[in-house]
Amino acid sequence: ERGQRLLVQFQCGACHHIPGVPAARSYVGPSLAYLGRQSYIAGQFPNQPETLVRWIVDPQALQPGSVMPAMGVSPEQARDMAAYLYGLP
Numbered sequence: 001e002r003g004q005r006l007l008v009q010f011q012c013g014a015c016h017h018i019p020g021v022p023a024a025r026s027y028v029g030p031s032l033a034y035l036g037r038q039s040y041i042a043g044q045f046p047n048q049p050e051t052l053v054r055w056i057v058d059p060q061a062l063q064p065g066s067v068m069p070a071m072g073v074s075p076e077q078a079r080d081m082a083a084y085l086y087g088l089p
Contacts, residue, residue, distance in 0.1 A: 002084075003080040003081045003082070003083050003084025003085070003087075004020060004084050006073070006077050006080055006081050006084075007021045007024065007081055007084060008021055008022060008023075008024075010071045010077075010081075011071075012024060012032075012081075013025065013026055014026055014028070015028040015029035015068075016028075016029045016030065016031065016032050017031040017032065017033060018031075018032045018033070018085070019033050019088055029067075029068065032088075033088060034088070035047070035052075035085045035086065035088070036085065036086040036087070036088060041055050042055065042059070042062070042063055042066065042068075044063070045062060045063075049079075049082055049086065052082045052085070053075060053079050053082050054078075055068075056073050056078035056081055056082065057070070057073055057074070057075055057078045058070050
């Protein structure tokens with residue numbers, strides 16, 4: 001529940017489609033509907049929880065020049081967001 005609220009709070013739906021998140025219907029960035037089933041994050045990083053947390057907190061640290069901005073998400077908040085995304089059916 002916290003992860004879902006944080007995805008709304010940080011307006012992740014402005015760029016991503018995220019099931020269960022109100023107004024998260026954009027396709028500017030990739031859909032996060034099946035993130036838990038994907039092999040890679042951002043097409044190049046192994047899909048592991050701690051990597052996703054690092055990506056959410058500071059995408060530029062992993063991929064300089066990425067169009068995904070750092071949104072000021074703390075590591076704790078990113079863990080909650082990742083837990084929600086990995087829990088999607």
